[in-house]
Amino acid sequence: MSEQDSHHIENDPQFKGLNVNSGIEQPDSVSNDSVKRFLQKKRKLLPVQDYVDGILKGDITLLSKAVTLVESSKAEHQKLAQQIIAACLPHSGNAVRIGITGVPGVGKSTFIEALGKYLTSKGEKLAVLAIDPSSERTKGSILGDKTRMEELASDNNAYIRPSPSAGSLGGVARKTRETIILCEAAGYKNIFIETVGVGQSETAVHSMTDFFLLLMLAGAGDELQGIKRGIMEMADLIAINKADGNNVEKADMAKVQYKNAIHLFPRKESGWDPNVLTCSAYQKVGIDSIWEQIEKYRKQTVDNGYFYKKRNEQATYWMHETIEEQLKRNFYDHPEIKEKVKVLENYVLSDKMSSFIAAGELLDTYSKLK
Numbered sequence: 001m002s003e004q005d006s007h008h009i010e011n012d013p014q015f016k017g018l019n020v021n022s023g024i025e026q027p028d029s030v031s032n033d034s035v036k037r038f039l040q041k042k043r044k045l046l047p048v049q050d051y052v053d054g055i056l057k058g059d060i061t062l063l064s065k066a067v068t069l070v071e072s073s074k075a076e077h078q079k080l081a082q083q084i085i086a087a088c089l090p091h092s093g094n095a096v097r098i099g100i101t102g103v104p105g106v107g108k109s110t111f112i113e114a115l116g117k118y119l120t121s122k123g124e125k126l127a128v129l130a131i132d133p134s135s136e137r138t139k140g141s142i143l144g145d146k147t148r149m150e151e152l153a154s155d156n157n158a159y160i161r162p163s164p165s166a167g168s169l170g171g172v173a174r175k176t177r178e179t180i181i182l183c184e185a186a187g188y189k190n191i192f193i194e195t196v197g198v199g200q201s202e203t204a205v206h207s208m209t210d211f212f213l214l215l216m217l218a219g220a221g222d223e224l225q226g227i228k229r230g231i232m233e234m235a236d237l238i239a240i241n242k243a244d245g246n247n248v249e250k251a252d253m254a255k256v257q258y259k260n261a262i263h264l265f266p267r268k269e270s271g272w273d274p275n276v277l278t279c280s281a282y283q284k285v286g287i288d289s290i291w292e293q294i295e296k297y298r299k300q301t302v303d304n305g306y307f308y309k310k311r312n313e314q315a316t317y318w319m320h321e322t323i324e325e326q327l328k329r330n331f332y333d334h335p336e337i338k339e340k341v342k343v344l345e346n347y348v349l350s351d352k353m354s355s356f357i358a359a360g361e362l363l364d365t366y367s368k369l370k
């Protein structure tokens with residue numbers, strides 16, 4: 001028995017039949033020194049100015065690194081991200097921000113690819129971001145789990161970033177809004193924000209975009225498509241996709257129906273009359289007419305001042321959203337509150353306390369902690 005083995009109490013003669021050997025020391029998982037140095041270097045954060053200079057030059061690698069910081073929940077990363085955003089802010093705001101929504105399968109990625117290629121063929125740059133509500137509930141992703149926009153992904157003038165996956169919808173939306181600022185500073189003049197039109201995420205998307213495009217299908221009732229009336233009211237343009245093959249006639253009929261339906265909606269503050277068009281993202285038909293509408297909208301709302309009014313309203317909206325989000329996070333993350341929430345939840349569930357009294361007590365406790 002080695003000297004080391006004799007340290008094990010089980011090896012004492014009183015425990016007959018037991019013999020415990022010392023294990024061997026666990027080797028380092030990375031034995032190659034140059035690999036170690038590479039990994040350390042990879043994780044190292046850069047000075048703020050390096051990110052900012054890179055972004056302003058349109059360097060995709062540095063832009064992506066900065067977006068990763070925006071998405072990170074580490075305090076150190078967040079601090080750096082906020083400094084980068086502050087430095088990029090004066091260089092942002094000059095893109096057109098387009099929200100695109102529609103149920104899964106309607107053809108959002110096919111459409112964005114078609115419109116994106118149309119724009120890059122004209123020498124334009126675009127960024128595609130997403131807000132994916134599924135990540136909130138299931139940690140899965142509707143918008144990120146398939147190979148999407150392959151053609152656009154390999155286009156140097158397009159930057160595609162999947163939805164940030166962690167956190168509440170408010171948190172994910174805030175990160176996307178901050179990413180818009182970075183992309184604009186990097187010279188992307190067209191920003192697409194995609195979301196699945198089935199929940200509340202389109203309200204978040206609407207609150208950060210200039211133009212809201214709703215993709216629909218012909219022959220499927222609104223209820224079937226899960227599109228709520230409120231979402232249709234938000235739309236600046238409805239495009240009926242998959243208007244190809246023997247679907248063309250149905251799409252034209254749907255166009256008339258939707259046109260009649262949206263006429264009944266209250267007039268928009270923007271002064272813009274939403275239109276209904278048909279397109280085939282797959283066959284790249286009708287894409288140019290849709291882009292014309294977006295350009296027309298932009299011109300009209302810049303001329304009547306609504307474009308900037310809406311942007312200002314969005315800026316204050318996001319200030320309040322960020323405060324709410326931060327306050328909520330601070331509250332629920334506090335260890336004492338975490339404990340107390342569990343206890344009071346049980347009181348509420350067993351009718352020992354009303355929800356309001358429990359909430360009051362928690363808020364009281366929190367205010368005394370500060």
Ligand code: GDP
Nearest residue numbers: 103104105106107108109110242280281282283
């Ligand atoms: P998303 O879930 O909304 O992003 O939808 P996808 O872009 O992934 O499209 C769903 C399916 O519809 C795919 O199989 C596409 O090839 C198909 N699709 C998309 N656009 C069109 C179109 O304009 N015409 C036809 N016929 N099929 C399309």
